[in-house]
Amino acid sequence: MKVQDVMITMGNFPVVDVKTILKEALTEMGEANLGLVCITDESKALVGLITDGDLRRKLLKVQKPFSAFFVDDALSHAKKNPIICNPNDNLKEVVQLMGDKQIWDLPVVDENNQLVGLLHLHPAIKKLIE
Amino acid sequence: MEQRIVTVGYGDVKKVNIGGTLPLAFVGGPCAIEDRDHAMFMAESIAEICDKLDIPWIYKSCYDKDCRSSPKSFHGVGIDEGLKILTEVRETFKVPVVSDFSDASWAAATGEVCDMVQVPAYLCRQTSILRAAAATNRPILLKKGQFMSPWNMKNSCRKLEAFGNEQIILADRGTFMGYNMLVNDMTSFPIMGYTGYPVCYDATHSIQLPTSMGNISGGQREFIPYLVRSAVANGINLLFMETHDNPSKALSDANTVLDIKYLENVLYQAKKVHEMRLELFEELGPDNVHPTNE
Numbered sequence: 123m124k125v126q127d128v129m130i131t132m133g134n135f136p137v138v139d140v141k142t143i144l145k146e147a148l149t150e151m152g153e154a155n156l157g158l159v160c161i162t163d164e165s166k167a168l169v170g171l172i173t174d175g176d177l178r179r180k181l182l183k184v185q186k187p188f189s190a191f192f193v194d195d196a197l198s199h200a201k202k203n204p205i206i207c208n209p210n211d212n213l214k215e216v217v218q219l220m221g222d223k224q225i226w227d228l229p230v231v232d233e234n235n236q237l238v239g240l241l242h243l244h245p246a247i248k249k250l251i252e
Numbered sequence: 253m254e255q256r257i258v259t260v261g262y263g264d265v266k267k268v269n270i271g272g273t274l275p276l277a278f279v280g281g282p283c284a285i286e287d288r289d290h291a292m293f294m295a296e297s298i299a300e301i302c303d304k305l306d307i308p309w310i311y312k313s314c315y316d317k318d319c320r321s322s323p324k325s326f327h328g329v330g331i332d333e334g335l336k337i338l339t340e341v342r343e344t345f346k347v348p349v350v351s352d353f354s355d356a357s358w359a360a361a362t363g364e365v366c367d368m369v370q371v372p373a374y375l376c377r378q379t380s381i382l383r384a385a386a387a388t389n390r391p392i393l394l395k396k397g398q399f400m401s402p403w404n405m406k407n408s409c410r411k412l413e414a415f416g417n418e419q420i421i422l423a424d425r426g427t428f429m430g431y432n433m434l435v436n437d438m439t440s441f442p443i444m445g446y447t448g449y450p451v452c453y454d455a456t457h458s459i460q461l462p463t464s465m466g467n468i469s470g471g472q473r474e475f476i477p478y479l480v481r482s483a484v485a486n487g488i489n490l491l492f493m494e495t496h497d498n499p500s501k502a503l504s505d506a507n508t509v510l511d512i513k514y515l516e517n518v519l520y521q522a523k524k525v526h527e528m529r530l531e532l533f534e535e536l537g538p539d540n541v542h543p544t545n546e
Contacts, residue, residue: 141410185543190403190443 125216126209128249129230129239137162137237140169140197147172147196158227160237161197168229168237170200206231209238217246253448258391258419260310260368261348268308268348270421271450271489273533276526278302278519279310279350279393279452280493284317284326284504285334294497294512295341301516305523310348310368311341312492317504318354319374322467326503331358335365342367350393356384363388373397373425373457377408386415393421393452393492398428398462402440409447421490423452424483432464436479441486452490453483455518460508471508473499477518484525491522 136150136159147159157174180199184191206229207216220228220243230239257274261267270277280298285291295311302309315334317327328334338349348367353359354375362369369388373395375381385392392412396405405422412420422444426434436458441451458479461470480491496502496509510518 141413143406187401189401193403193406 123213123249124209125207125211125213125230125241126239128213128246129209129241130245131239132237135240135242136160138196139163140195142196143192144194144196144199145192148177148192156227156240156242158240159196160229160240161200162237165235166237167235168204168206168231170197170202171204171229172196172200173227176201204229207241208232213246214250216241217243217250220246253446256418256448256450258421258450260350260391262367262390265342265346265348265367266308268310273530274489275308276484276488276523277308277310277490278493278522279312279490280495280515281311281313282496282502282504283314283494283509284502285313285315285329285337285351286326286503287329288337288340291337291341292344294495295345295347297497297512298495298515299345299347301512301519305516305519307519307523310350311338311345312350312370312494313338313341314351314370314504316354316358319372320504321463321469325468328504331361335361339365353384354381356380359384359388363390366390368393368421371395371408376400376405377411379411382408382411383415386412386417389417391419391421392417393423395423395425395454396427396440396444398426398434400427402437402443405444406447409449420447420449421452422447422449423454423490423492424458425454425492426458426460428462432461434458434460434462436483438482438486441483441488445487450489451487452492453480453486453488454492455480455483456492456494456505456508456510460505465507469505469507471505473508473510476510476514477521480518480522481525484522485529487529491519493518 136154138147151159161170163169226243228241232238255272257271268277315328342349350368352370352372353362368391370393376397424440429435445451455476459472459475464470494509495512495515497512499509
């Protein structure tokens with residue numbers, strides 16, 4: 123079983139571009155009902171990732187007014203080198219990695235550094251126990 | 253953040269490069285174009301001072317003042333006459349010129365003549381105005397509205413970028429503190445600078461007391477030198493000041509324009525402070541105090 127067999131495909135999870143402000147990124151996350159948003163550049167390469175957890179930690183630290191926080195580039199609050207996986211990776215091994223790292227979602231990036239999908243833990247486990 | 257350089261000037265005028273660690277540039281002139289002879293006199297007088305101080309500069313004067321406090325106030329010479337005068341100024345003195353425009357339909361003609369177009373502060377988030385400004389393909393001097401936070405100016409920049417123009421200079425002309433009163437938040441310069449675009453300080457409008465005199469605006473000109481030194485030390489790239497040979501008789505902003513007899517003194521100080529800031533930058537590198545949230 124490979125990651126690509128169960129990953130959420132492009133268009134079905136939140137992806138924003140590098141010029142997106144934080145407020146717009148949060149809206150995307152809310153609409154998709156997922157706890158993260160991926161940020162890609164002009165060539166659709168993954169350049170950052172924001173998760174609910176990152177935001178929780180930011181909220182306790184940020185000192186500027188919320189109106190200023192919201193207009194920051196989402197990228198400036200993103201994790202720049204997130205853990206990723208490849209569509210051809212073995213699903214079981216990747217799920218094991220997600221367990222070890224306590225990650226619920228993992229961006230799927232191909233050999234050309236293009237974001238091609240998102241591996242969400244629940245459907246991955248469901249697939250493995252079927 | 254990549255620091256952008258904006259070049260103002262087309263044709264054979266002296267181009268003015270603005271941004272980064274370049275020399276401080278100046279933009280100024282009478283608030284409104286009063287008539288041809290006055291414009292030529294003012295341009296010649298400012299040129300003499302800027303040449304003496306070796307300060308790159310842009311002539312600013314507007315053909316239509318659409319935000320005056322009273323219907324009786326001087327409204328301007330109009331777009332046709334105004335642009336004709338600005339053409340003569342730029343051709344005679346080889347200096348770039350700028351005027352604002354407050355109606356989207358005036359933008360194309362303004363951009364045909366002017367080396368830079370100015371978006372008035374009250375209209376800084378008006379999509380139709382920003383679209384028209386962008387379409388001129390000229391650099392844009394975008395004033396921060398007195399009602400706007402510096403961080404929200406990014407939204408206006410994003411509009412201009414979306415309309416295909418990334419030659420932007422962001423200017424602070426004060427922020428409303430209650431009624432009839434403006435203050436300068438000096439953090440607005442680094443905050444607007446985070447966009448990567450050059451930042452400008454509009455000293456003479458910042459000391460304005462908007463509509464404080466019933467149906468005209470007052471001002472506190474005596475604070476201009478203090479605020480200019482602060483803003484230049486803060487890291488601005490462009491200094492904006494309106495100036496006049498006889499402020500009390502000026503047809504627009506009589507209570508805020510700087511008497512030209514003080515212009516050399518203030519510009520000299522501004523240049524010195526800017527050079528000192530660049531020396532410190534050279535010696536110490538960019539400011540690197542950790543933000544509270546790190």
